[in-house]
Amino acid sequence: MMATTHALWGMALALPVLATTPEYAPIAFLAGLGGGLAPDFDLYAGHRKTLHFPVYASIAAIPAMVLAAIVPTAVTVALAVGLAAAALHTVSDILGGGLELRPWEGSSERAVYSHYHGRWLRPRRLVRYDGAPEDFALAGIAAVPITLVGDALITTIAAALVAVSAVYVLLRKWLAALAPRLARLLPAPLRPYVPARYLDI
Ligand SMILES: [Zn+2]
Numbered sequence: 001m002m003a004t005t006h007a008l009w010g011m012a013l014a015l016p017v018l019a020t021t022p023e024y025a026p027i028a029f030l031a032g033l034g035g036g037l038a039p040d041f042d043l044y045a046g047h048r049k050t051l052h053f054p055v056y057a058s059i060a061a062i063p064a065m066v067l068a069a070i071v072p073t074a075v076t077v078a079l080a081v082g083l084a085a086a087a088l089h090t091v092s093d094i095l096g097g098g099l100e101l102r103p104w105e106g107s108s109e110r111a112v113y114s115h116y117h118g119r120w121l122r123p124r125r126l127v128r129y130d131g132a133p134e135d136f137a138l139a140g141i142a143a144v145p146i147t148l149v150g151d152a153l154i155t156t157i158a159a160a161l162v163a164v165s166a167v168y169v170l171l172r173k174w175l176a177a178l179a180p181r182l183a184r185l186l187p188a189p190l191r192p193y194v195p196a197r198y199l200d201i
Contacts, residue, residue, distance in 0.1 A: 001130050003040045005135055005136075005138050005142070007036040008036070008158060009138070009142045010082075010084075011032040011085075011157075013084050013085050014028035018150075021072045021077065024072060024074055028078065029146075030078075032081045033085075035082035035085030035089070047195065048112045054087070054114055054116075054121070055117070056116060057083060057087035061080070061087045094111045094122075094123065094124055095126045096111065096130060096135075097111075097125055098110050098111060098123040098125075101180070101197045103128065104132075104173075111123035131168050133169065143161065183198045184199075
């Protein structure tokens with residue numbers, strides 16, 4: 001799934017905070033945004049493995065959510081929503097395509113690495129690839145309630161994420177064709193730093 005879809009679903013996890021302890025809603029929305037994006041910071045270094053912890057993040061999120069429910073403060077709420085958003089991101093990566101430049105070809109059986117199991121979990125392909133129409137639909141589903149109840153800043157962020165998603169969806173297959181060509185133009189000393197999936201043509 002797109003990083004923007006993960007970000008929006010992370011923000012959606014702040015909606016219960018808005019309903020129960022609205023004074024912490026702004027920090028919760030931002031924590032959801034950050035937690036939803038954070039795992040993909042490993043894009044160029046062991047993508048979907050280095051910062052993806054589907055089991056451990058899920059386990060860690062439970063006591064964090066309990067603590068935030070019992071003792072709601074800005075810190076406990078941000079920690080709970082941020083961890084839950086990161087957990088949701090890594091678990092939902094299983095529902096998408098494999099780790100390859102053109103996931104619609106279905107040639108990779110690597111969805112996300114489970115450090116707990118010590119192996120790659122296989123992609124379920126309910127969302128065929130990041131940037132697929134169904135991926136955009138998921139982003140939109142999360143964005144609707146956020147923009148309906150969020151303040152001006154949160155609504156602007158959500159709208160911007162949807163706009164970026166729309167552009168990415170339109171360009172997705174063109175970008176997949178462009179990436180290997182750009183990678184080939186790089187000087188030889190830099191090529192070891194390019195992820196293998198960008199050099200596969
Ligand atoms: Zn991811």
